[in-house]
Structure formats: C-alpha cells, structure tokens
Amino acid sequence: MALIELRNVSKIYRLGGEEIRALDGVSLDIESGEFISIIGPSGSGKSTLMHILGCLDSPTSGAIKLDGVSIHDVSARELAAIRNKKIGFVFQFFNLLPKLNVLQNVELPMVYSGSFARDRRERAMQALKLVELENRAKHRPMQLSGGQQQRAAIARALVNNPKIIFADEPTGNLDSHTGEIILELFRKLSQEGRTIALVTHDPEIAAVTPRRIEIRDGKISKHLDPKLAGLDRVDSEHAARNMEQSAGTPTSAAN
Amino acid sequence: MNPWSAISIGLKEIWANKFRSLLTMLGIILGVSSLVAMSALVKGMEHGMKEALVAIGGVEKIRIDPEDIPAEQRHLEDQAVGCTIRDVYALQRSAPLIKLVTPEMRGMGYLHLTRGDREVDWASVVGTWPSALEMNEHVVEHGRMFNELDEENAWNVCVIGTGIRDQLFGSPEEAGREIIPIGESINIKGQPFRIIGMFQRYESEQEQKERELAKHQPKQQETGPARRRGWGNRGRGGYVFSAKNKTLYMPLSTMWAKFRQGGSGTNAVPDPRLSALLVKVADVELMEPALQQARNVLMHTHKGIEDFEFETQESWAEEITLRIRNARLSGGMIAAISLLVGGIGIMNIMLASITERIREIGIRKSIGATGADVFVQILMESVVIALLGGLAGLLASFGLVRFLGLLSPTENTPVITVTAMTLAFTFSAAVGVLAGLVPAFKAARLHPIQALRYE
Numbered sequence: 110m111a112l113i114e115l116r117n118v119s120k121i122y123r124l125g126g127e128e129i130r131a132l133d134g135v136s137l138d139i140e141s142g143e144f145i146s147i148i149g150p151s152g153s154g155k156s157t158l159m160h161i162l163g164c165l166d167s168p169t170s171g172a173i174k175l176d177g178v179s180i181h182d183v184s185a186r187e188l189a190a191i192r193n194k195k196i197g198f199v200f201q202f203f204n205l206l207p208k209l210n211v212l213q214n215v216e217l218p219m220v221y222s223g224s225f226a227r228d229r230r231e232r233a234m235q236a237l238k239l240v241e242l243e244n245r246a247k248h249r250p251m252q253l254s255g256g257q258q259q260r261a262a263i264a265r266a267l268v269n270n271p272k273i274i275f276a277d278e279p280t281g282n283l284d285s286h287t288g289e290i291i292l293e294l295f296r297k298l299s300q301e302g303r304t305i306a307l308v309t310h311d312p313e314i315a316a317v318t319p320r321r322i323e324i325r326d327g328k329i330s331k332h333l334d335p336k337l338a339g340l341d342r343v344d345s346e347h348a349a350r351n352m353e354q355s356a357g358t359p360t361s362a363a364n
Numbered sequence: 365m366n367p368w369s370a371i372s373i374g375l376k377e378i379w380a381n382k383f384r385s386l387l388t389m390l391g392i393i394l395g396v397s398s399l400v401a402m403s404a405l406v407k408g409m410e411h412g413m414k415e416a417l418v419a420i421g422g423v424e425k426i427r428i429d430p431e432d433i434p435a436e437q438r439h440l441e442d443q444a445v446g447c448t449i450r451d452v453y454a455l456q457r458s459a460p461l462i463k464l465v466t467p468e469m470r471g472m473g474y475l476h477l478t479r480g481d482r483e484v485d486w487a488s489v490v491g492t493w494p495s496a497l498e499m500n501e502h503v504v505e506h507g508r509m510f511n512e513l514d515e516e517n518a519w520n521v522c523v524i525g526t527g528i529r530d531q532l533f534g535s536p537e538e539a540g541r542e543i544i545p546i547g548e549s550i551n552i553k554g555q556p557f558r559i560i561g562m563f564q565r566y567e568s569e570q571e572q573k574e575r576e577l578a579k580h581q582p583k584q585q586e587t588g589p590a591r592r593r594g595w596g597n598r599g600r601g602g603y604v605f606s607a608k609n610k611t612l613y614m615p616l617s618t619m620w621a622k623f624r625q626g627g628s629g630t631n632a633v634p635d636p637r638l639s640a641l642l643v644k645v646a647d648v649e650l651m652e653p654a655l656q657q658a659r660n661v662l663m664h665t666h667k668g669i670e671d672f673e674f675e676t677q678e679s680w681a682e683e684i685t686l687r688i689r690n691a692r693l694s695g696g697m698i699a700a701i702s703l704l705v706g707g708i709g710i711m712n713i714m715l716a717s718i719t720e721r722i723r724e725i726g727i728r729k730s731i732g733a734t735g736a737d738v739f740v741q742i743l744m745e746s747v748v749i750a751l752l753g754g755l756a757g758l759l760a761s762f763g764l765v766r767f768l769g770l771l772s773p774t775e776n777t778p779v780i781t782v783t784a785m786t787l788a789f790t791f792s793a794a795v796g797v798l799a800g801l802v803p804a805f806k807a808a809r810l811h812p813i814q815a816l817r818y819e
Contacts (some may be wrong), residue, residue, distance in 0.1 A: 160813055163730075185735055186734045189729065189735070192729075192730065192731065192732045193731065193733075200816075204723075204726075204730075205727075206727060208376065209376075217731055218731045218732055220369055221728075221731065221733050221737055
C-alpha cells in the first residue's frame with residue numbers, strides 16, 4: 110500500500126465567475142521511503158498539488174489516502190492534526206518565527222502535539238544535531254545565515270517524525286553552494302529512509318531525486334519513475350512529446 | 365496546546381512589544397484603579413454617614429415614647445398608667461425578639477448644671493440603668509459607670525460626657541491638657557452630685573481629622589472684634605455627636621427620688637412614669653415582628669390603652685442606603701466606562717497585532733496548530749494584558765486613594781475593600797476576554813495557505 114494515494118484529484122478555483130482548474134484529474138502514488146520531486150513552471154499547479162498532498166488544502170473532487178486514511182471531508186481540526194503528526198514542511202522563505210530562538214522554533218510542532226517540555230527539548234536537540242545546528246540552538250533566526258535557517262526549518266520539519274516531508278523550493282532563496290548543502294542534507298535524510306517530496310521549478314534540483322513528476326496546466330505531463338525503468342506511460346500525447354524533448358536533460362542513472 | 369504554553373506565549377508576545385503593551389494596559393490600569401478608588405471613596409462616605417446613626421444606637425434601637433390617649437379611648441383616661449418600670453420588666457420577660465430594654469427618666473423642668481460660676485448651656489440629664497451604655501453606644505473612658513448599689517441607695521452620683529466637662533472644667537484646647545474631673549462635685553438643680561465617670565469624646569471622623577490637623581498647624585489669628593462665629597462647620601450629623609457629648613447619666617432611682625417631686629404636699633409620691641423606653645431588637649431583619657411583639661406586651665400592661673408610640677431610625681438608615689447606592693451607581697458607571705475604553709484599546713491593538721502576524725499564524729497552522737490553538741493563543745494574549753493591567757491597577761489604586769486622601773485630609777478616609785478589588789479584577793479579566801474574542805476569531809478563521817502567502 111502506498112503512503113499517499115491520489116485518485117483523479119481536481120482543484121477548481123472560481124475567480125469572478127471564471128473557472129480555473131489548478132489541478133485537473135491528477136492520480137499519483139507515493140511509496141514510503143521515496144525521494145520524489147514535483148517539477149513544473151510557476152502557475153503549473155505544482156504548489157496546489159503540494160498543498161493538497163500536504164493537507165493544507167482539500168481538493169474539489171477526487172480521493173486522497175494518506176497512510177491508509179482517507180482524507181475526505183475531514184474537518185479543519187483533523188487536517189491540522191494530520192499536518193502536525195504526519196507531515197513536515199520546508200519552505201522557500203524558511204518561515205521560522207523571528208521572536209523565538211532556533212530551539213523554540215524546532216519545538217513548536219511538539220507544542221501543538223502536546224508533548225511534555227522535557228521531551229520536547231530532548232527531541233528538538235536531536236533534530237538539531239541531525240542538521241548540525243546544535244550549537245546555534247539559542248540563536249534567533251535573524252542571527253543565522255540563510256543555509257542555517259533552512260537547516261533549522263528542516264529540523265523543525267523532522268522533529269515530529271513525519272511520514273513525509275514536503276520541501277517547497279527549499280533552495281530558491283539560497284546561493285547555489287548553500288543550495289547544494291541543503292540538497293545533500295535531503296539526500297542523506299532520504300538514505301536514512303525518510304520520504305521526501307521536493308517541489309521545484311528547477312530541473313537541475315529535480316535531478317537529485319530518482320523519481321520525478323512534471324506538472325503542466327494542472328496535469329501530470331511527465332512521470333519518470335526508476336521502477337518503471339523510464340517507461341512511465343502517461344497516456345497523453347502531450348506528455349509523450351515532452352518526454353522526448355527532455356531526453357537530453359540530465360537525469361538520474363535509473364533512466 | 366495546554367493553557368500554560370498559551371499563557372507563556374502571551375507573556376512573550378507582550379514582552380516583545382513592551383511599550384505598546386504598556387500603553388494598552390494603561391487603559392485597564394486606569395479603569396481598575398478608578399473603580400477601586402471610587403468604591404473606596406463611597407465606602408468612606410458610607411462610614412461617615414453611618415457613624416452618626418451608630419452613635420445614637422444604630423438602627424436596632426427603637427424608642428417608645430408616651431403618647432396622648434387616642435380620642436376613642438379618652439373615657440379610659442383615669443385608668444391609664446403610662447409607661448412605667450413594669451413595662452420594662454414585662455418586655456424583658458415576654459418579648460424574645462427584643463434583646464435589651466432600658467428605661468429613661470428625665471427631670472421635671474430643665475435641670476441646670478453648675479459648678480461655681482460656670483454653667484452648662486444645655487445638657488441631656490437622664491436617669492437610667494447601666495444598660496444605657498450598651499443601648500446608646502456609650503463608652504466610659506475614665507472612672508466607672510454607676511452600679512446596682514448606687515441605684516439601690518439612690519446616691520447622688522453621675523457619669524458625664526466630655527461636652528459637660530468642657531463647659532464646667534474647661535476643654536483640653538483651653539486648658540492645654542485633658543482634665544479628668546473624676547471625684548469632683550457639680551450641682552444639678554442645686555443638689556450636689558459626685559462625678560464617678562466620664563465618657564470618651566464622641567466625634568465624627570471628619571471632626572477628629574480636623575482637630576488632629578489643627579494641632580499641627582498654628583492657630584489662625586482671629587481678625588476683627590471677638591465674636592461667636594455661629595453654627596457653621598457642624599458637618600453632617602455633627603450635632604449628634606455634640607449632643608451625645610453633653611449627656612449626663614445618673615441612677616434611675618436618684619432621678620426619681622430627687623427630681624420627680626411633682627405636685628404638692630409633703631406626702632406626694634414622686635411621679636413614677638418614665639420619659640421613654642429604649643429597646644434594641646435582636647435582629648434588624650425582624651424589626652416588624654419585634655415591634656408587633658412589643659406592642660402586644662405593652663397593650664397588656666397598659667390595659668389596652670394605646671398611650672405610647674414607637675420611633676425607629678429606619679428612614680434614616682434607608683436614606684443612607686439610598687444615597688450610597690446612588691453614589692456607587694454613578695461612580696461605578698464612570699469607572700466601568702473607563703474600563704470599557706481600556707477594553708476597546710486592547711481590542712484595537714490585538715486587531716492590529718494579528719494583521720501584523722498573519723504570516724506567523726500561517727506558519728503555526730502549517731505545522732499543525734488548529735484554529736482552536738490560534739484562537740486560544742490570541743485570546744490569552746488579550747487576557748494576559750488585561751490581567752496584568754488589572755493587577756497593576758489594583759496596586760495603583762492604593763496610590764490613587766492615598767493621593768485623594770492628601771487632597772482632602774479631613775474627608776472620610778476612603779476604605780479599599782476586598783470586594784471592590786475582586787470585582788474590579790474580575791471585570792478586567794472579563795474585559796480582556798471580550799476584547800480578545802473578535803481578534804481571536806478572525807485569526808482562527810485564517811486559511812493556512814492564504815496566511816502563508818500573505819506579505
């Protein structure tokens with residue numbers, strides 16, 4: 110059973126009588142332990158897909174199952190609990206709370222899951238060790254470099270031991286060298302068996318993941334999956350054409 | 365999220381914006397302190413109003429005066445006995461709702477008090493029982509009250525108030541020291557009496573304060589020809605105290621034997637009728653049943669002739685209650701409005717603060733804060749501001765009351781009551797909750813994605 114099952118999911122926004130299909134019948138499975146990237150230009154619907162996968166938003170139609178639980182007509186409260194326990198987010202702009210120090214930021218998800226203070230401290234320090242930031246625990250986010258802030262944000266995403274981590278353009282606000290370090294960290298976490306989904310517009314970044322999903326106009330236009338030995342079949346002409354075009358781009362060894 | 369972390373988040377947020385929080389709190393501080401100070405002033409006023417009422421014996425005291433026989437019973441006039449000592453015994457025996465009965469007998473005509481060439485312009489000279497002390501709230505400060513032996517032998521002894529002392533011996537202000545004339549002799553309508561006791565000086569709080577103040581200030585020079593300055597500056601109920609200070613008590617039997625020699629002839633028995641009966645009811649709440657009981661007993665001893673009437677201080681007490689209620693209402697209203705304004709200040713700041721922190725709310729929601737968590741967090745911030753303001757307001761109220769006391773040193777001392785403090789603090793908490801509701805609701809309803817994207 111897949112960790113996340115998406116079946117024919119659509120998200121439709123209405124803007125002044127006009128219908129915008131941000132997602133249009135997307136079906137997707139993500140297995141536990143996978144390292145996957147969702148790639149697409151801005152406005153393609155990749156962020157909407159991530160929001161729905163990450164339980165920040167609910168689809169207009171279609172079915173999602175996360176960890177065997179159907180996310181259908183659940184209340185905002187239950188969605189919050191799922192986000193808290195099963196999902197970790199890493200954002201482009203780090204999104205650390207400036208008034209709290211690094212340790213308190215990392216502890217925050219556990220505050221909402223109701224852990225005891227001592228337990229919180231211990232696990233937050235462990236997560237900070239994992240991203241090699243334990244000696245910056247008492248610093249404010251503003252006192253850290255961009256890469257350090259992003260590592261703190263990754264520690265925060267890890268701290269509740271989520272089933273899956275979503276990283277939305279995690280290197281978008283960093284220079285390329287720091288970006289490399291962050292990507293390396295994700296690769297390391299993936300090797301430790303964590304499920305990670307990178308959302309990016311940059312094919313070079315997507316190249317670090319074995320599996321890649323390309324979104325265009327709210328549909329999956331291309332699907333590279335090592336398990337399918339590069340013979341992923343998205344039954345749309347458009348997708349097939351795209352795949353041919355991208356044959357020259359750097360891809361993983363699995364292709 | 366447990367409430368403690370909500371409170372600590374609230375405290376951190378307040379600490380992070382110290383100056384703004386302080387300004388916001390100021391509204392609550394002023395509201396709470398003015399509420400407490402207002403109530404303290406009214407309480408002081410109430411004490412001032414009540415002290416005269418208490419000085420004449422309180423609301424529990426009822427006076428039973430002899431009255432003319434009603435017209436329809438006029439034909440029974442020769443059988444009427446009037447108020448006598450038998451009534452006192454009957455009431456003591458048969459009226460359980462009455463806890464104290466004291467007879468009062470005055471002399472025939474005015475009893476002139478003199479000593480040498482000094483005299484008293486007016487005094488209340490009464491023959492009574494020692495229980496009159498409790499009845500009329502008298503305190504013997506020097507010497508002693510007369511006892512059963514004095515009563516038995518109808519000795520010429522008396523206990524005087526300080527007003528009489530002032531006029532016969534000189535007041536402390538004139539003499540420069542307190543004269544205690546125990547053992548001295550005075551004349552009552554020409555008969556020598558020995559002073560065996562003197563009451564304490566009765567005065568209102570305001571009079572006492574004025575006197576204390578005058579001690580430390582140089583006496584104002586009188587300008588122009590010497591003159592009496594009339595009856596101003598008597599204050600509310602001031603006459604009650606000056607009259608009480610001019611009381612002279614002697615044993616009932618002495619009064620009867622020495623000053624009730626009415627009529628003519630040597631064998632004439634002194635008039636045994638009392639001038640008044642004073643009774644105290646056991647419970648003010650049971651005033652009416654007690655009056656009914658007393659009336660039944662007296663109708664019996666008076667052979668069904670209603671030649672007496674009751675006089676209570678109910679209307680005085682009611683007037684005080686009414687005036688205090690009005691003062692409390694208008695004062696409380698003003699203070700409540702200022703507290704309300706403080707609450708509006710909190711709401712205003714909280715609304716501005718959540719607009720500033722939409723992104724923070726989005727972050728919190730994305731990592732698992734529920735709407736309820738955000739709601740509680742914002743509400744707690746508002747409540748914490750209000751409670752801190754309330755606490756500071758309580759402290760400030762002590763300063764405010766002291767300041768008001770300095771402004772008018774002779775006014776009745778404001779009394780800060782625990783009730784007023786509890787009430788004001790509760791109000792500030794309620795204001796905090798009310799002010800926080802709308803901002804907290806707005807924050808809780810934010811959609812995580814829109815909040816995250818907010819710049």
